Amino acid sequence: MAQQHLEPPTDSPAGPMSGDALAGYLRAQATEFLRSLRQHRENGTDAGTTARAKQRTESRAESRDVSRAGENGSGESIDAARALRRSARRISGTLHTFRPLLDAEWSEGMRPELAWLSGTLAREHAYAARLERLIGALNRLSGAAGFPAHAGQDTGAPAKGSLTVGAAKAGALLDRQLTLARTRAHSAALQALGSSRFHAVADSVAVLASEVPLTPAATTADLRPLAAAATDRLTDAVAALPLVTAGHPYNAEALVHGLSADTAPHPQDAPWHQVRLLLRLHRYACEVLYGEGAPIDVRLLRAGQALNRHRDAAEAAAAAASAARTPRIAPATAYALGVLHADQRHEVEAARFAFQQNWQKETVRTP
Secondary structure: OOOOOOOOOOOOOOOOOOHHHHHHHHHHHHHHHHHHHHHHHHOOOOHHHHHHHHOOOOOHHHHHHHHHHHHOOOHHHHHHHHHHHHHHHHHHHHHHHOHHHEOHHHHHHHHHHHHHHHHHHHHHHHHHHHHHHHHHHHHHHHOEOOOHHHOOOOOOOOOEOOOOHHHHHHHHHHHHHHHHHHHHHHHHHHHHHOOHHHHHHHHHHHHHOOOOOEOHHHHOOOOHHHHHHHHHHHHHHHHOOOHHHHOOOOOHHHHOOOOOOOOOOOOOHHHHHHHHHHHHHHHHHHHHHHOOOOOEEHHHHHHHHHHHHHHHHHHHHHHHHHHHOOOOOOHHHHHHHHHHHHHHHHHHHHHHHHHHHHHOOOOOEEO
């Protein structure tokens, strides 16, 4: 299959882009990080909450209490945490792409700390979204009434009033496991935000907001070759994907490992996850070069959305498989989890097909 190349925006700068653009972008993201942190603290996360969270036990009843507390938290706090993760990802990704123009010791020390922070803050939301996805899929597969995605739609078939016994028990098992995981992630996030490690990261970002440690050569260096290298890594990774297989609506090989006792991630997923990360780095590099006014590449936007759905479905399938390995569950429960796992793996294939269709399209940009 011919390799699809990414084209730069038609209104890209004619002259070299120096380190000043890189410094300005990093300062802006550091300022956004600090603003989000201040907003997050003002809306409910403090050291006292951290101390109380550490004292909670992990029983099922108390796990639900913590989850409800998170659900009932202010929307401002949730938005602030999301903005905090977004800024951390952009700073870390930019340090990776343009690392030859930054102080090596400082950059290599900051990147893993920002990745730790972003990952820690993302887990609670990820578990909640995964549970919602799996319960919704169980409702859909069982034909239960009230499934949100089909509300107001006439499917032409009579809706069942409730889940089957196996599906109901599977949903209860998933709810227990993922709610507990979400509780632990919630406590871990609170502890992380009160830790000395986090305060060291925040101090480093505060320094970054006023002073970017560029190398002496960065003042005259052109940023575009480094951004082009990030684009090349993306196109090379996409070229290595089995896009021919993804272009067909069914991939039988995707279920070969479905009954494996190995708990490792599905062997087909890793290259697609890597493309998703490289696409993100490419997008951040474009933000550095062209700023907020750069035109949006609709093809890449939709490809990124497909890769997000791919990751969510793959992780949901892994959660269903993990639940199915629970000892002494009823055969009907195991069967429902197996159907759910297969359904999510088919969602993975659908996301790959959507990515393949979008990637092969010609570039379309919005003004």
